[in-house]
Amino acid sequence: MKSPGHVESVVTDAKLVEQRRGQILKAAVKLFSEKGYYITTVQQIAAKAGVSTGLIYQYFGDKDDVLFLALNRVLETYEREIPRRLEGIEHPVDQLCTGLWAYCSIVDGMREETVLAYRSTKSLRADRRNLIKEKETKTNRLLGECLHACIEQGHMNPVNEYLLVYQYVTFCHAWALKGWAFRGKFTLSDYVSEGIALLVEPFLTAKGRTALDSLRRRTNGFSAERWPKQQPARPRARNN
Amino acid sequence: MKSPGHVESVVTDAKLVEQRRGQILKAAVKLFSEKGYYITTVQQIAAKAGVSTGLIYQYFGDKDDVLFLALNRVLETYEREIPRRLEGIEHPVDQLCTGLWAYCSIVDGMREETVLAYRSTKSLRADRRNLIKEKETKTNRLLGECLHACIEQGHMNPVNEYLLVYQYVTFCHAWALKGWAFRGKFTLSDYVSEGIALLVEPFLTAKGRTALDSLRRRTNGFSAERWPKQQPARPRARNN
DNA sequence: CGACAAAATGAATGAACGCCCAGTCGCTTC
DNA sequence: GAAGCGACTGGGCGTTCATTCATTTTGTCG
Structure with a gap:
């Protein structure tokens, strides 16, 4: 109830807290995203995580904490992985395209x-909703800066940056949100390169287009093989 | 439980059913969209609508019916109003732009x-979710047909139609979803014309561009005054 | 091994909420 | 003006579920 960003734990061992929370959150995420926050019961989370209901209250203050x-x-994964x-990468056009990828x-x-994240932010307590929204904005700014640099340095014609960044963000989210429709039609790398054709390419200057062509040549037409296909580096996921 | 699209009512007078359901749904929509489906209680809906809890069960089978x-x-409003x-409007480019507007x-x-509609479709029973999704698809097709005609008739260069239509749809929805951020920066008609500049204009052929220019001249640069600003014609909304 | 603490358990609790239904009200019909 | 009827009310039943806590298990150290 004090700082909205902190979550109390009865257990003191930090290492254990991290491990248990991971275990519980993994189960919770699966259930929340399948059935929604309110339908999912704490007992179901416990069962899926293989612990008792009581244990959850040793590591989280209440159910809202789990969602938070x-x-x-x-959002922290986005914030950490995209810059990584x-x-x-120096060239702004490369940055923008790689950022989208x-x-x-x-x-x-x-x-x-x-x-x-898309569906359940509203289920959070109001003070925490704002924390989450801020993080979202911070992620958007990452793409926004790439776009801005493209324009600033004359690789792209001036456009409504604010609106275009928003299109970028929804484009990326759509891969998860409308995945059931898209995944039958595109591979991920097709999807990205089609997206670039729609949302980046049309606004490039001659100079910018040269850069994109060069990038495409280097990455083999955005085929997945040549792109840095690093693992998302999820912290300490043990099994599988 | 029989046909997923039908909702039972104890009351027989069709006129009255229509009126009461409107009254209850108006309250429900406000509460659902403020607080979410599960947090909102039937008693709150009743209170806001100025009726008793029992009455709701005279006009709806259960809470799920209300959401449905x-x-x-x-979705029926979209389906009815957009074609209207x-x-x-004959010219495909006019059609597309007017459709977006x-x-x-x-x-x-x-x-x-x-x-x-965006947030709560998942809260519906599964069989009904599909009905709703179908209607959504039908609406998307309206814009899809406009886009297709543009390309077919040489006003627009070939693009990935599927993806672009999806961008159109999210663009339109965004006005509601991210309204808190957009409404300070744009009027609605600014928003639409910026959107057209971003998502239509870049793909036009010379021929198509001529059509857009002409449309812009006729509509005064997409200013709201010159566009047909009809009321959405919500059926029998009495007060305000 | 015994003692103690930390961690984990899961049945019990109590509050909240969807839905029902016994009863009231007002209108129509004869 | 009595009787019948459909709309409407709101208190309460039964269930579900977040949270608690008395108890057990596990691990550690002398």
Whole structure:
């Protein structure tokens, strides 16, 4: 009830807290995203996680805490992984395209979690909803900065950046949200490169187009093989 | 439990059923979209609608029925109003742009309902979820046909239609979903014309561009005044 | 091994809520 | 004005579920 961002735990051993919370959150995310927050009962989470109901209250203050930490993990993954994948890339057009690819492929690795983040933010207590919204905005800014640099440096014609960034974000989320429709029609890398054709390419200057062509050549037409297909590096996922 | 699309009512007078359901749904939509389906109690709906809890069960079989009819109304409004606004418009580019405008302005008139449709479809019983999804698809097809005609008749270069239509749809929905962020920055008609600049204009052929220019001249740069700003014609809304 | 603490259990609790139904009200018919 | 009828009311039943806590298990250290 004090700082909205903190979650109390009765258990003191930090290592154990981390491990147990991971175990419980993994089960919770699956259930929440399948059936929704309110339908899922704490007993179901406990059963799926292989622990007792009481144990959950040793590691979380209440059910809302569970949702909050679940959402928080998703957004922190974005915030951590996207910059990591952009490291060492200098050219703004490369950055933008790689940013889109990174975002989409992280989404791909966390489809359930992404859907959850989309659908369940409103189920959080109001003070926490704002924390989550801020993190969302921070992620958007990552793509926004890439876009801005493209325009600033004359690779792209001036456009309504605000709106276009929003299109980028929904495009990436859509891979999770409408996955049932898209995944039959595209591979992930097709999806990204089609997206780039629709949402990046049309706005490039001649200079920018040259850069995109070069990127395409280097990455073999955005085929997955040549792209850095790193694992999302989920922290300490033990099995599978 | 028989046909998933039908909702039982104890009351026989069809006129009265229509009126009462409207009254109850209006309250329900407001509460559902503010607080979510599961948090909202039937007693709250009753209180807001100014009736007793028992009465709700005279007009709906259960709580799920209330949500279903609420969502159904939203989608039926789209399905009915968009074609109505396209009537008499021949040129495909005009059709597409007017379709986007129509969709956005209907969304604008039903912001709460649109958000509800987005967030709460998963709260429906499974058989009904599909009915709703079908209606959604049908609406998307309206824009899809406009886009297809543009390409077919050489006003637009070939693009990935499937993906672009999806961008159109999310663009229109975004006006309701991210309204808190957008409404400070754009008027609705600014929003639509910026959207057209981003998602239509870049793909036009020379021929198509001429058509768009002409449309812009006729509509005064998409300013709201010159567009057909019809009321959404919500059926029998009495007060305000 | 015994003692103690930390961690884990799961049955019990109590509050909330969907739905029902016995009863009231007001209108129509004869 | 009595009788019948459909609309409407709202208190309460039965269930579900978040949360608690008395108890057991596990692990550690002397």
